Amino acid sequence: MVLCRSITITFLVLLLNYFAYSQRFPNQEINRLLDVGIEYVLNQNYDLAKSKFSMLEKKYPELPFGKIYLAVVDITKAFDYGEEINSEAIAKNLDEALELSENLLENNPTDIWNHYFVALSKGYKSYLRVLNGDWLSAISSGLSSVNYFADCLELDxxxxxxYVALGTFKFWKSRKLEFLEWLPFFDDESENGIRFLELALDKTSYNKNLAAISLIWVYIENKNFYRAIQIAEKELKKNPINRTYKWALARAYEDVNPKIAIQVYKELITSYQKIPDQNHYHEIALKHIIAQQYAKIGEKRDALRLCDEILSFQNLTEYVREKLADRFKRVKKLQKELID
Structure with a gap:
């Protein structure tokens, strides 16, 4: 289960960045469509992003780029909005992308892009399987994806x-298996993972977003909160409305300045409330987090008010109630503690 969680975190971090941006592909039009599409994703314009990736798929059906990114837009939007994922449509795109990728690799095994296509396809298939609770298949796809990323480095x-994918994997694998460090075969690669990520952050032209979000959560895990804040604030200057970076920034501030963390979390709530027909999934989670922060700094009245607000939500979908069942229990527990 620890290894399962390690692989889950690896590809969750890939997802939380919303896209593994490729190095410059040798085709200007493809690069332009990727540039524009991913910029739309970073600014949470998912419909516009899908239009660009649909165009990419139609113009270049022999390449898996379009199918991979269409799948990831759907995953990303569902994750960002707290909605139920359309597994069937996503799986179809990823299965077809993997088939294309493997055919390309078989026909030209020396082309680094063909290894990269397989790595991406398998990586996102792994995460989709995690979302669907298919852990054994997720482990297999996840490890296979990492191996293909390693093959890319062998070639170049x-x-x-x-470096981003392998650095993320090395850190979380070592961190979640550190209870085995007394064994002779255990190799702690967490520092090596950080080195890989810092190198990617410094060297990449397009993958800086991925390296950045990965490093932020790595440094939060390492309790190096000031470095996490530094990276998050720098990235937010480029994409000030990006909820992924804001959430990570707020989490980093929790252990440095809870009042700033509360303010950033409130900005996130405002952002989610602007989404048409939102299901309140993230709004409820954020209000609970803020209530916990208020309780931590002794502002019990504000904490209790938020608990009351959470428990008064009506007309939630069955999906949201099921996903938040444990959180509602914790909110009730916090409410009772605040009253007592």
Whole structure:
């Protein structure tokens, strides 16, 4: 289960960045469509992003780029909005992308892009399987994906996209298996993972977003909160409305300045409330987090008010109630503690 969680975190971090941005592909039009599409994703314009990736798929059906990114837009939007994922449509795109990728690799095994296509396809298939609770298949796809990223480095040591994926994997694998450090075969690669990620952050042209979000959560895990804040604030200057960076920034501030963390979390709530027909999934989670922060700094009245607000939500979908069942229990527990 620890290894399962390690692989889950690896590809969750890939997802929380919303896209593993490729190095410059040798086709200007493809690069332009990727540039624009991913910029739309970073600014949470998912419909516009899908239009660009649909165009990419139609113009270049022999390449898996379009199918991979269409799948990831759907995953990303569902994750960002707290909605139920459309597994069937996503799986179809990823299965077809993997088939294309493997055919390309078989026909030209020396082309680094063909290894990269397989790595991406398998990586996102792994995460989709995690979301669907298919852990055994997720482990297999996840490890296979990591191996293909390693193959990219064998072909070209300056292929920094692989440094991001491998750095993330090395850190979380070591961190979640550290209880085995007394065994002779255990190799703690957490520092090596950080080195890979810092190198990618410094060297990549397009993958900086991925390296950045990965490093932020790595430094939070390492309790190096000031470095996490530094990276998050720098990235937010480029994409000030990006909820992924804001959430990570707020989490980093929790252990440095809870009042700033509360303010950033409130900005996130405002952002989610602007989404048409939102299901309140993240709004409820954020209000609970803020209530916990208020309780931590002794502002019990504000904490209790938020608990009351959470428990008064009506007309939630069955999906949201099921996903938040444990959180509602914790909110009730906090409410009772605040009253007592």
């Amino acid at each position: 040591s300056s292929f920094y996209e692989s």
